[in-house]
Amino acid sequence: MSAAIDYPDTRIGGSETKGSQLDALNQWVLQVAQLTEPAAIHWCDGSDSEYAALLETMQADGSLLPLNTDTHPNSWLHRSDPDDVARVEHLTFVCTSDRDDAGPNNHWMAPAEAHAKIDALFAGCMRGRTMYVIPYCMGPIDSPLARCGVEITDSPYVVANMRIMTRMGAAALARIEREGAFVKGLHSIGELDPERRFIMHFPEELTIKSYGSGYGGNALLGKKCHALRIASYQARQEGWLAEHMLIVGIENPQGETHYIAAAFPSACGKTNLAMLIPPESYREAGWKVWTVGDDICWMRPGADGRLYAINPEAGFFGVAPGTSARSNPNALASIQRDTIFTNVATTADNQPWWEGLDERTPVKDWRGRDHDPAKGPAAHPNSRFTVSARQCPSYSPHAEDPQGVPISAIVFGGRRASLVPLVFEARDWTHGVLVGASMGSETTAAATGAVGVMRRDPMAMKPFCGYNFADYFAHWLSFDKPGANLPKIFHVNWFRKGDDGKFLWPGFGDNLRVLEWMIGRVKGEAEAVDTPIGALPRAADLNLENVSLSPEAREKLFGFDRDGWRAEFEGIAAYLGEFGGRMAPTLPAEQKRIATTLQ
Numbered sequence: 055m056s057a058a059i060d061y062p063d064t065r066i067g068g069s070e071t072k073g074s075q076l077d078a079l080n081q082w083v084l085q086v087a088q089l090t091e092p093a094a095i096h097w098c099d100g101s102d103s104e105y106a107a108l109l110e111t112m113q114a115d116g117s118l119l120p121l122n123t124d125t126h127p128n129s130w131l132h133r134s135d136p137d138d139v140a141r142v143e144h145l146t147f148v149c150t151s152d153r154d155d156a157g158p159n160n161h162w163m164a165p166a167e168a169h170a171k172i173d174a175l176f177a178g179c180m181r182g183r184t185m186y187v188i189p190y191c192m193g194p195i196d197s198p199l200a201r202c203g204v205e206i207t208d209s210p211y212v213v214a215n216m217r218i219m220t221r222m223g224a225a226a227l228a229r230i231e232r233e234g235a236f237v238k239g240l241h242s243i244g245e246l247d248p249e250r251r252f253i254m255h256f257p258e259e260l261t262i263k264s265y266g267s268g269y270g271g272n273a274l275l276g277k278k279c280h281a282l283r284i285a286s287y288q289a290r291q292e293g294w295l296a297e298h299m300l301i302v303g304i305e306n307p308q309g310e311t312h313y314i315a316a317a318f319p320s321a322c323g324k325t326n327l328a329m330l331i332p333p334e335s336y337r338e339a340g341w342k343v344w345t346v347g348d349d350i351c352w353m354r355p356g357a358d359g360r361l362y363a364i365n366p367e368a369g370f371f372g373v374a375p376g377t378s379a380r381s382n383p384n385a386l387a388s389i390q391r392d393t394i395f396t397n398v399a400t401t402a403d404n405q406p407w408w409e410g411l412d413e414r415t416p417v418k419d420w421r422g423r424d425h426d427p428a429k430g431p432a433a434h435p436n437s438r439f440t441v442s443a444r445q446c447p448s449y450s451p452h453a454e455d456p457q458g459v460p461i462s463a464i465v466f467g468g469r470r471a472s473l474v475p476l477v478f479e480a481r482d483w484t485h486g487v488l489v490g491a492s493m494g495s496e497t498t499a500a501a502t503g504a505v506g507v508m509r510r511d512p513m514a515m516k517p518f519c520g521y522n523f524a525d526y527f528a529h530w531l532s533f534d535k536p537g538a539n540l541p542k543i544f545h546v547n548w549f550r551k552g553d554d555g556k557f558l559w560p561g562f563g564d565n566l567r568v569l570e571w572m573i574g575r576v577k578g579e580a581e582a583v584d585t586p587i588g589a590l591p592r593a594a595d596l597n598l599e600n601v602s603l604s605p606e607a608r609e610k611l612f613g614f615d616r617d618g619w620r621a622e623f624e625g626i627a628a629y630l631g632e633f634g635g636r637m638a639p640t641l642p643a644e645q646k647r648i649a650t651t652l653q
């Protein structure tokens with residue numbers, strides 16, 4: 055490291071900031087510059103002109119390719135390195151001083167060792183490059199629930215995405231100056247060598263260090279790294295929840311809106327549910343759906359005991375494949391302009407394309423090769439779009455309310471081809487926490503590794519909880535206290551398959567039928583049958599007008615398979631047992647109670 059380099063442009067606000075809250079930020083930026091040795095430092099102000107200049111830089115160096123400007127104005131294609139297309143869970147670490155604080159649910163490394171390892175990679179890594187300093191706010195800028203961070207990166211692609219996904223720039227910097235506290239994130243794309251790649255979290259230091267990947271969840275540090283891993287750790291200390299959940303408002307024909315927060319694992323339907331279009335008969339009757347958030351939810355109890363939620367993000371980083379005019383017209387409408395596409399295919403007239411969009415044939419695949427169906431899908435299965443939430447036609451007028459929206463129901467769900475019915479309701483909060491804690495789902499392309507393997511993914515937070523799950527479950531349970539007015543908890547499964555391997559439930563817009571039943575339950579109006587696993591609707595308790603379900607579908611979607619659940623509960627007991635003595639007795643006791651009634 056050449057400590058001799060002087061960075062006169064390091065300091066924002068010049069010497070006037072000495073002794074101010076920004077001093078700590080300036081010191082850190084200088085320290086990072088001395089380690090990484092960039093050629094220049096750019097403080098991001100979040101302005102339109104800055105964004106335009108970034109796009110120009112990336113177009114010039116080929117990292118962004120313009121798309122058809124007639125059909126997709128101001129939209130861009132980024133092709134990432136073929137070895138850098140998803141989150142890398144095996145290279146993601148939570149580095150707490152005590153290993154047990156990270157828990158068996160995280161990869162762990164001692165903080166000193168982790169810093170040494172990753173700092174060695176950062177040394178001199180920005181030589182010849184510009185280092186960008188990105189002050190950002192997660193959540194509406196004037197919300198008491200929002201939190202700020204600063205990401206330092208050498209990737210203009212990351213800056214452009216962070217500008218869409220967060221409140222980035224001058225306003226965030228002003229809030230940091232007022233509050234002092236912020237999360238520090240250091241990122242470099244490095245050599246993009248999968249052997250030299252780490253995503254490290256230091257929750258005790260509110261610090262993130264990410265090296266060697268330019269991909270979404272690894273590189274846009276405001277998202278999974280800050281808003282989930284670090285925030286979940288802070289939330290536990292401060293009495294709130296940071297969750298991998300969408301937030302959606304359901305307005306009934308009487309004009310009443312109920313907000314629902316739902317946790318599904320990556321690529322299991324959050325964006326789709328958040329932007330749902332009601333079936334035609336519902337639309338005609340006056341039902342409306344309002345999108346508040348599609349991936350992350352921060353919530354805390356309000357003065358009335360209810361949980362109030364904000365979406366910490368300002369944009370959507372959504373899965374492209376499967377998005378179509380039929381499945382998700384709101385998403386499709388959102389991404390007709392001012393969008394960054396990553397790893398999609400293109401058509402002959404240079405429009406973005408992915409499997410499931412329409413019947414056209416693409417000419418170039420996601421790597422820019424001539425498309426050859428023998429080489430696999432044209433778009434990468436985890437290809438994504440990045441777009442401002444404000445471009446979504448269903449964006450809720452209350453999405454940016456500083457106090458958040460009150461949550462009526464919490465929903466857990468995963469991909470379960472067998473056993474798990476369409477929907478059931480937990481008996482009470484403790485049972486609901488067990489339902490969340492024992493969630494299982496088949497893995498998807500959102501992370502590297504095998505796809506379609508069933509794994510436990512509590513609250514869809516397996517890859518994202520910044521501390522020991524045993525403590526996390528205890529934290530969830532702690533919300534049930536005098537004065538609380540907690541939402542009801544449900545479990546759904548849109549992915550139940552029939553003997554022919556096809557989905558039994560139409561899903562997408564028709565999922566509103568299930569949400570309507572939930573709201574009916576919240577209001578004490580809808581019927582259900584009690585079973586050991588919770589309250590299940592009969593098919594007749596849902597509005598299934600215009601839905602044709604085979605007898606097999608009815609049986610599997612609304613039935614309760616006692617033998618299957620007995621085996622499932624044995625699996626749940628084994629899973630809870632993995633947390634040893636750290637696990638408070640409440641959930642194992644709840645598991646036992648239900649297992650007994652299944653005998």
Ligand SMILES: Nc1nc2c(ncn2[C@@H]2O[C@H](COP(=O)(O)OP(=O)(O)OP(=O)(O)O)[C@@H](O)[C@H]2O)c(=O)[nH]1
Pocket residue numbers: 318319320321322323324325326327348349371372373375376377381500548549557560561562565
């Ligand atoms: N069968 C079925 N598929 C669905 C449904 N909802 C979503 N999908 C499919 O699931 C895939 C992922 O959906 P998303 O809504 O993007 O998932 P997500 O949870 O937002 O994903 P992340 O952004 O990775 O967190 C897409 O291919 C969708 O078409 C549904 O109700 N039924």
Ligand SMILES: O=C([O-])CC(=O)C(=O)O
Pocket residue numbers: 140141269270271272277278319320321349371500501
């Ligand atoms: O974090 C990402 O890269 C994308 C995402 O939403 C997820 O995987 O859940």
Ligand SMILES: [Mn+2]
Pocket residue numbers: 298319320321349
């Ligand atoms: Mn996600």
